[in-house]
Amino acid sequence: MLTHAQNDLLTQTGPGTPCGRLLRSYWQPIATAEEMPIAAEPMPIRIMSEDLVLFRDDKDRLGLIGQFCPHRGTDLSYGRVEDGGLRCLYHGWLFDIQGKCLDQPAQPQDKKFCDTVRHVAYPVQEKGGAIWAYLGEGEPPLIPDFQFLTAPEPNRLAFRVIQMCNWLQGLESSTDPVHTTFLHRRPVGTPSARSDSDVNALRGVEPPEIGTENTSYGTRIYALHNSPNNRKYLRVNNYVYPCGATPSTSTGEAGYQGRWYVPIDDFRHCRFEFFYRHSQRLDKEKLRKNRAENVGPDNRHIRRQENRYLQDREALKRGDSWGGMGLHFPSQDAFAIETQGPIQDRTKERLGSSDIVIAEVRKTLFKAIKQIQDGAEAPGLIRDPTKTQFADFICTSGYIEDNEDGPSFCRRVLAGKAAAE
Numbered sequence: 001m002l003t004h005a006q007n008d009l010l011t012q013t014g015p016g017t018p019c020g021r022l023l024r025s026y027w028q029p030i031a032t033a034e035e036m037p038i039a040a041e042p043m044p045i046r047i048m049s050e051d052l053v054l055f056r057d058d059k060d061r062l063g064l065i066g067q068f069c070p071h072r073g074t075d076l077s078y079g080r081v082e083d084g085g086l087r088c089l090y091h092g093w094l095f096d097i098q099g100k101c102l103d104q105p106a107q108p109q110d111k112k113f114c115d116t117v118r119h120v121a122y123p124v125q126e127k128g129g130a131i132w133a134y135l136g137e138g139e140p141p142l143i144p145d146f147q148f149l150t151a152p153e154p155n156r157l158a159f160r161v162i163q164m165c166n167w168l169q170g171l172e173s174s175t176d177p178v179h180t181t182f183l184h185r186r187p188v189g190t191p192s193a194r195s196d197s198d199v200n201a202l203r204g205v206e207p208p209e210i211g212t213e214n215t216s217y218g219t220r221i222y223a224l225h226n227s228p229n230n231r232k233y234l235r236v237n238n239y240v241y242p243c244g245a246t247p248s249t250s251t252g253e254a255g256y257q258g259r260w261y262v263p264i265d266d267f268r269h270c271r272f273e274f275f276y277r278h279s280q281r282l283d284k285e286k287l288r289k290n291r292a293e294n295v296g297p298d299n300r301h302i303r304r305q306e307n308r309y310l311q312d313r314e315a316l317k318r319g320d321s322w323g324g325m326g327l328h329f330p331s332q333d334a335f336a337i338e339t340q341g342p343i344q345d346r347t348k349e350r351l352g353s354s355d356i357v358i359a360e361v362r363k364t365l366f367k368a369i370k371q372i373q374d375g376a377e378a379p380g381l382i383r384d385p386t387k388t389q390f391a392d393f394i395c396t397s398g399y400i401e402d403n404e405d406g407p408s409f410c411r412r413v414l415a416g417k418a419a420a421e
Contacts, residue, residue, distance in 0.1 A: 063097025
């Protein structure tokens with residue numbers, strides 16, 4: 001149970017807030033690359049309570065500047081892409097991708113003051129099928145080379161969906177290994193359309209044994225299941241600074257997901273999903289079809305609070321799905337977190353021993369915020385271009401030996417990686 005002050009500290013992410021400073025210390029995904037192709041129209045972006053516009057200039061360079069023109073406040077997302085920048089429709093002021101004012105055509109030549117105008121602008125780059133922005137202070141760090149960002153293009157795919165609640169509710173759902181046993185329960189013999197795995201057949205339906213471990217990138221999460229074939233089935237998932245999670249959604253040999261929970265403001269966030277397969281192509285047509293069936297043109301789940309998530313009580317009774325809300329896991333997650341309210345009141349919750357991951361991730365966040373408040377750099381930043389991966393990162397799932405547990409399995413894997421290097 002948190003105090004009101006602690007809950008505010010973790011959930012308020014606007015400019016100048018402690019948690020906002022933490023999240024701004026890292027690159028954040030703001031759109032998928034598919035949403036901003038060559039010659040795309042400018043796209044309004046709200047991130048951590050800042051209103052911005054993402055655009056490509058006439059040389060196809062990405063820019064992210066303030067949404068409202070500093071002249072008279074008109075929305076620049078309606079502007080003209082021309083002459084090296086984005087031109088406001090109201091009086092023709094022109095801004096480049098660095099926020100520099102290039103032209104003030106309504107001003108007499110001897111009265112122009114372009115050199116004194118500098119609009120809000122942030123660096124952006126494309127990586128792993130997403131467009132990332134750095135809203136922090138000082139020199140940006142590097143985006144870590146996670147496999148779901150650097151794998152061959154046929155093996156990866158990125159999606160974005162808007163969820164109507166605070167970012168922390170989304171993150172806590174993805175880092176909670178227990179809820180999958182209940183919320184995502186489905187009949188045996190019905191593999192997930194997204195992972196191709198029959199999770200009940202692999203893991204069984206009993207809650208797992210949970211453990212955590214501090215790492216260079218955040219928190220390693222162990223979920224040890226007694227599977228139906230009487231073998232140990234281990235999932236190794238992760239919390240990644242500052243708002244990421246890497247759940248292993250299928251057998252470890254196949255691959256895993258990256259997920260980022262990026263605040264729009266304190267009451268909404270974007271869930272970014274990065275699908276990844278180690279050595280095989282993704283069936284992108286199948287994944288896109290599944291998304292189209294479950295996510296609307298507004299980038300929100302079709303099942304939503306306004307329609308009570310289309311819950312079918314008869315399907316619930318028949319056992320077609322645990323909650324009668326279909327078999328799309330993200331829609332089920334959205335139900336669980338959005339119905340907690342726009343910002344969950346954690347002063348009223350009652351955590352149990354199975355919530356150890358929730359407690360540990362919050363401790364990690366509190367520690368990271370304090371580290372910045374004390375004047376140090378945020379944890380887990382990568383600045384050395386020769387070391388762009390976390391040496392201790394593991395995300396996998398599968399059967400382990402009877403004499404192993406989560407920590408011993410990871411020690412064996414890490415020792416093998418070190419020997420191979």
